[in-house]
Amino acid sequence: MASIKFNNVYIKDSFTVAGPLESEGQIRKFDLSMDDYYYGEKTFIDAEIKMQKIVIDNLLYRNKMGKKIDLILGGDLSNQITITNFAVKNFSIPFLGIYSACATFAESLIIASNFIENGTIKNAIAITSSHNLNAERQFRFPIEYGAPKASTTTFTATGAVGAIVTNEKSNVKIESATIGTIQDYEQKDATHMGAVMSPAAASVLMDHLNDLKRNIDYYDVVVTGDLGRIGMDILKEFLKINYGVKIKNYMDAGCEIFLKSQEVYSGSSGPVTLPLVLFNKVLNNKKYKKILIIATGSLHSKDTTNQKKTIPSIAHAVSLEVLS
Amino acid sequence: MNKDEYKKLVSRLTPKEMKSKNAIVAFLVGGLIGVLTELVIIILMECFGLSRVDACSWACLIVIFIASLFTALGFFDNWVTKAKAGLILPTTGFAHSVMSSALDYKRDGFITGIGANFFKLAGSVILYGIVSAFFFAILGVVLYG
Incomplete structure (x- = not known):
């Protein structure tokens, strides 16, 4: 499992x-x-x-x-x-x-x-x-x-x-985690990583919920890594059509860093995006007690995209609980 | 959902690029570069008494120098982003592409860095420029003798 x-x-x-x-x-x-x-x-x-x-x-x-x-x-x-x-x-x-x-x-x-x-x-x-x-x-x-x-x-x-x-008890507990599988929905556009990574995020989310027998509403907030504004919409739609899941308390870290006026196109990406938002925004918000983070990664190199290969993606989920 | 359905979902939710707007911006900026260069040619002919052929070569050099200088000073990339293809297609784009590659690799050494990467982007222009010039020259000889 x-x-x-x-x-x-x-x-x-x-x-x-x-x-x-x-x-x-x-x-x-x-x-x-x-x-x-x-x-x-x-x-x-x-x-x-x-x-x-x-x-x-x-x-x-x-x-x-x-x-x-x-x-x-x-x-x-x-x-x-x-x-x-x-x-x-x-x-x-x-x-x-x-x-x-x-x-x-x-x-x-x-x-x-x-x-x-x-x-x-x-x-x-x-x-x-x-x-x-x-x-x-x-x-x-x-x-x-x-x-x-x-x-x-x-x-x-x-x-x-x-x-x-x-292992010392503190405020934030790592409660559970799910290791994702690599997904490849034959996307080839490295400038559209939201589309590349959404299926991986959806797949690990469903694995997580099924394995732990949880409903999506169990979490106060689900934070994905760096899908960006368009990727967020694709993930929501994909979850709805493919799994019949409606995701409400949802945030994408890629949309939480920059202002729209900063001309960053669809949002932020990079491995630092999710932890940056998690530790400086999500965990500071007292509303969120049960947090699911889903970090998404696009597994391509410049050579594979130049050779027109499809781009595989991966996502891992970690469930955090804020105590007290 | 199979992969084809997913592709449809992605294209449905992806906003379309404003290609016509980009093309108009590129046309205006590119055209402006042409007009300015023509002005330089006229000035060179009038003030320095150069022939049109010589003035054209000098004007080309001046434009290349200015583009390279602006790239090195670090603000030409912002102009390129805004002007779409308008600054990339004229000779300014060629100068800018070699200069930006050179700046990127200046710490990697003269041979393995700058030398090996100078024509990273412009190499295609040179290669296919020469190849197409060769075929057009043959076509010219065949058609016009």
């Missing part, structure tokens, strides 16, 4: 570094905001590495956990997840690098939760980041090219987010 229940796993603390455009968007309060995309470094790659280092440093310092972290798990969008590898090399803490595109953070939460539930480890850090200009260069055109974009395009968010997953 792809769903796992956890009894003893909590999220203790999180730390966010947000990019310049993100800090002027809908959520304005972050732990740290960047003034510019270089962040005092010479290249954007170095800037993103610095963002992750700052996140880990602050989590260790703020919680006085210098020697107590048993494992770091994380990944990012760069080829061979070099950003995370280079950031974590500065800490002598065991490390697992993982990749499932924009679903990376949920994947690291699931793996960390399993280790903790089994008693193998006590504390772990889950980390992810994305940098708009690194993603542009890798997946799209040169940064200064500024090619006109389709309205379906999503804008990769800039930021780094880390969280401490622990």
Whole structure:
């Protein structure tokens, strides 16, 4: 069974570094905001590495956990997840690098939760980041090219987010999780990732509800990763037609970061989108006690899209409970 | 829902691109570039006494230089985004594409970075420009002798 229940796993603390455009968007309060995309470094790659280092440093310092972290798990969008590898090399803490595109953070939460539930480890850090200009260069055109974009395009968010997953009781409990299956509905357009990823989100949501015998109304809010404005509509319609499920308390993290006036087309994307909204908006809202996050990832590379291959996608779901 | 039904659902919910509006913007901006370049040619002919052929070459160089400079100064990409194909199709687009690629790869070294990636976008223009010039030249010889 792809769903796992956890009894003893909590999220203790999180730390966010947000990019310049993100800090002027809908959520304005972050732990740290960047003034510019270089962040005092010479290249954007170095800037993103610095963002992750700052996140880990602050989590260790703020919680006085210098020697107590048993494992770091994380990944990012760069080829061979070099950003995370280079950031974590500065800490002598065991490390697992993982990749499932924009679903990376949920994947690291699931793996960390399993280790903790089994008693193998006590504390772990889950980390992810994305940098708009690194993603542009890798997946799209040169940064200064500024090619006109389709309205379906999503804008990769800039930021780094880390969280401490622990067996110590705290306010936020990781209650259960579902590992998604790869879906491929033969979408080929890498500028329309909402359409690519919606079936994966729907599939993991239904697996989760069926495995745990829950109704969609069990959750106060369902937060998907980065489907964007058009992707949200596609998911709602797809759930209605395919599964007969009407989703009401629903939010897409991709639509919660930027203002419409910021010209980001269909919304935000990138692995950092979901944790950025989760830790800086959703968990701060006292209304939400039972939260289901569904991180969605599009599993393509520039080569596969150039060769006109269809784009597979994945999504993982994690159920969080806010105690007290 | 099978895959074809899903494709229909996606195209039903995806807003259509405003192609005609983009085309008009591109036409006006591209045309404006042409008019401005023509002005430069006239100025060169009148003030510097160049022949029309020489003035055209100089005007082309000036436009390429300005586009490259604006790209390097970092604001030409915003113009390109707004002008749609209007700034990409004229020679400004060629200059901009090589300059933006060069900027992207300047940290990757002269050979493996700038050298290998300079014509990343413009390579297609050069290759297919030469190939089509070859065939049109043959066509010209066949038709007009």
